[in-house]
Amino acid sequence: MEFGPILRSLLRNKLGVLLIALQIAFTMTVTVNAVYIIDQRSERMARPSGLDEANIFHLSSVGYGNNFNESVVSTEDLALIKALPGVLDATVMNAIPVSGSGSSTGVGLEPDRPETSVQTAMYTADENVLNTLGLNLVAGRPFTSNDVRRGARDMDRTQSTAILTTALAERIFPGEGMQAIGRTIYNPGGGAIEIVGLVERLQTPWAESSFIEQSMIIPEVVNDGSTLYMVRTAPGERDRLMMEVEELLAAQGHERILRNNRSFEETRENSYRLDSVMATILYVVIGTLMFITAMGIVGLAVFSINRRRKQIGTRRALGATRPAILRYFLLENLLISGSGVVLGALLTLAFNMFLVQTFDMPRIDWFYAPVGMLVLIILGQLAALAPAAKASGIAPAMATRSV
Amino acid sequence: MLKMTHISKVFRTDVVETHALRDFSLHVAEGEFVTVTGPSGCGKTTFLNIAGLLETASGGQYLLDGEDVSSLNDFQRARMRNQKIGFIFQSFNLMPDLNLFDNVDVPLRYRGVNAAERKVRVERALDAVGLLSRKKHLPAQLSGGQQQRVAIARALVGEPRFLLADEPTGNLDSNTAEGVMELLHEINNNGTTIIMVTHDVVLASRSARNIQILDGRIIDDRRAQPKAA
Numbered sequence: 001m002e003f004g005p006i007l008r009s010l011l012r013n014k015l016g017v018l019l020i021a022l023q024i025a026f027t028m029t030v031t032v033n034a035v036y037i038i039d040q041r042s043e044r045m046a047r048p049s050g051l052d053e054a055n056i057f058h059l060s061s062v063g064y065g066n067n068f069n070e071s072v073v074s075t076e077d078l079a080l081i082k083a084l085p086g087v088l089d090a091t092v093m094n095a096i097p098v099s100g101s102g103s104s105t106g107v108g109l110e111p112d113r114p115e116t117s118v119q120t121a122m123y124t125a126d127e128n129v130l131n132t133l134g135l136n137l138v139a140g141r142p143f144t145s146n147d148v149r150r151g152a153r154d155m156d157r158t159q160s161t162a163i164l165t166t167a168l169a170e171r172i173f174p175g176e177g178m179q180a181i182g183r184t185i186y187n188p189g190g191g192a193i194e195i196v197g198l199v200e201r202l203q204t205p206w207a208e209s210s211f212i213e214q215s216m217i218i219p220e221v222v223n224d225g226s227t228l229y230m231v232r233t234a235p236g237e238r239d240r241l242m243m244e245v246e247e248l249l250a251a252q253g254h255e256r257i258l259r260n261n262r263s264f265e266e267t268r269e270n271s272y273r274l275d276s277v278m279a280t281i282l283y284v285v286i287g288t289l290m291f292i293t294a295m296g297i298v299g300l301a302v303f304s305i306n307r308r309r310k311q312i313g314t315r316r317a318l319g320a321t322r323p324a325i326l327r328y329f330l331l332e333n334l335l336i337s338g339s340g341v342v343l344g345a346l347l348t349l350a351f352n353m354f355l356v357q358t359f360d361m362p363r364i365d366w367f368y369a370p371v372g373m374l375v376l377i378i379l380g381q382l383a384a385l386a387p388a389a390k391a392s393g394i395a396p397a398m399a400t401r402s403v
Numbered sequence: 404m405l406k407m408t409h410i411s412k413v414f415r416t417d418v419v420e421t422h423a424l425r426d427f428s429l430h431v432a433e434g435e436f437v438t439v440t441g442p443s444g445c446g447k448t449t450f451l452n453i454a455g456l457l458e459t460a461s462g463g464q465y466l467l468d469g470e471d472v473s474s475l476n477d478f479q480r481a482r483m484r485n486q487k488i489g490f491i492f493q494s495f496n497l498m499p500d501l502n503l504f505d506n507v508d509v510p511l512r513y514r515g516v517n518a519a520e521r522k523v524r525v526e527r528a529l530d531a532v533g534l535l536s537r538k539k540h541l542p543a544q545l546s547g548g549q550q551q552r553v554a555i556a557r558a559l560v561g562e563p564r565f566l567l568a569d570e571p572t573g574n575l576d577s578n579t580a581e582g583v584m585e586l587l588h589e590i591n592n593n594g595t596t597i598i599m600v601t602h603d604v605v606l607a608s609r610s611a612r613n614i615q616i617l618d619g620r621i622i623d624d625r626r627a628q629p630k631a632a
């Protein structure tokens with residue numbers, strides 16, 4: 001192989017080589033870190049909410065007239081909804097998981113020491129919540145209608161039951177979360193809460209929260225003017241029932257408006273919209289950078305080959321076969337890309353350290369840099385292939401041409 | 404050594420058809436020193452290109468070392484150039500980015516010679532043209548005559564039986580040209596067959612055999628009387 005002479009010859013043309021190598025290094029740095037960010041985001045997006053996501057929708061009812069009795073209407077509404085063929089179950093809740101808004105509270109083992117409490121999302125719902133959301137009960141029991149407390153926002157909450165996610169139970173009782181059934185925890189306000197059940201998973205309303213798996217459901221229906229219905233349907237029936245339910249409730253003639261009739265999937269997607277927009281932008285940036293870099297490599301190769309037509313003819317005259325000329329330019333490209341990706345690996349890690357420190361992201365996995373190096377080397381070889389093939393077609397007689 | 408029979412070469416473009424060689428027959432024996440003269444455009448380079456396997460003839464037969472080369476493919480021709488033929492060009496054709504050592508090394512690398520042997524042979528060839536001490540220099544740091552000597556070293560390093568030179572002194576002043584000619588004669592005396600195209604009638608008149616080409620045909624093939632020892 002002609003490794004030595006090619007390298008020495010490249011070192012005499014540092015500027016062009018350096019520019020392309022820098023471009024490759026920069027492309028690799030941006031690409032690898034962008035892919036890493038996209039991966040992080042899609043990992044977040046892929047986390048299950050705990051719900052039967054495909055078959056749930058929600059609808060809000062807001063009363064306005066003086067004759068509107070929320071408690072009566074919501075009971076009627078739920079009965080109407082559940083009677084529709086295709087509806088599996090329905091409940092009223094205070095918030096939608098992963099929707100962006102809801103309420104949180106602290107819970108702990110000691111009523112008077114809020115500083116030791118653990119943060120959790122607080123959902124309220126009636127006894128049908130597990131079946132409606134499709135949550136997986138792993139210990140204890142579901143709520144019964146006797147558990148459910150109904151009333152105004154300021155009702156008495158000194159004594160209550162609750163179902164927790166295992167993640168929350170594990171935070172409160174490290175190492176013995178699964179044995180939490182029957183134990184009592186406390187709100188900062190002093191209310192005692194008896195844990196009656198554990199569900200495998202139920203994400204908080206906030207996709208960005210640091211305690212996304214820590215949720216608690218209190219069996220409670222609060223009449224505060226606005227009612228949120230959650231409805232679970234048989235597979236494939238959701239979209240039809242979304243329309244039917246809204247029409248049915250509207251036909252009851254109550255003094256209220258129905259709004260926010262959406263599938264859970266749509267609501268969830270909206271919460272992650274920024275993530276997916278960002279991923280799209282990053283993909284476009286990566287594609288553009290790769291394209292520009294490939295064009296740069298093609299440009300440099302074409303330029304250096306055109307400049308050396310006579311040299312190539314001379315090499316052919318001296319005994320170089322066509323494959324040898326092809327190899328020469330691919331090897332030359334490999335050396336340029338090689339130095340680019342080595343520099344790129346260093347820049348990638350430096351840039352990732354910056355991301356880690358500035359945005360508190362986890363460190364990049366070790367394999368990102370080598371994979372990035374490989375991808376850019378392949379990109380370089382592919383970009384150099386056509387010019388190199390053209391060079392190998394230069395006639396040996398070029399050596400004696402008098403221009 | 405070299406035997407051409409009724410060789411023709413036609414260059415076709417959309418507009419014109421150029422008959423660069425017509426009915427060209429020539430026999431060169433082993434160890435000869437043949438000069439080729441003729442006006443510009445008469446076909447000298449074309450003849451040399453075909454002789455050196457840089458181009459294929461349009462018709463006729465060409466035997467090199469007894470082998471009919473018209474049946475060889477591109478790859479085999481490259482191998483044959485590498486092993487049997489040395490080239491010297493008017494404008495030297497050194498690789499400007501390679502030092503003298505790497506320049507002379509080029510044909511040996513294509514032959515797949517191992518590094519240790521290459522070093523010995525490259526240094527011997529550079530020494531033979533008096534430029535070993537400058538092996539790390541770039542071509543641009545040398546005079547024209549010195550560059551041509553490097554090119555000669557490169558042509559000889561593979562010990563070809565057959566040396567082709569296209570106006571090797573065309574870019575040199577007459578003193579320097581004289582030196583290069585002495586070197587070529589010395590090489591010829593060591594048994595290498597040389598065919599040299601030249602413009603210079605004085606140089607041509609000094610060779611043992613001179614061929615004149617006009618319009619793609621040999622019009623004169625003159626052998627000098629053997630020199631008295």
Ligand SMILES: Nc1ncnc2c1ncn2[C@@H]1O[C@H](COP(=O)(O)OP(=O)(O)O)[C@@H](O)[C@H]1O
Pocket residue numbers: 414415421422423441442443444445446447448449450
């Ligand atoms: N590749 C080519 N394509 C077309 N015409 C060519 C080519 N090479 C040489 N010729 C033509 O062939 C003729 C002989 O050229 P050449 O052998 O280079 O002459 P010389 O070396 O004697 O000056 C000229 O008319 C030249 O224009």
Ligand SMILES: [Mg+2]
Pocket residue numbers: 447448449
């Ligand atoms: Mg010529």
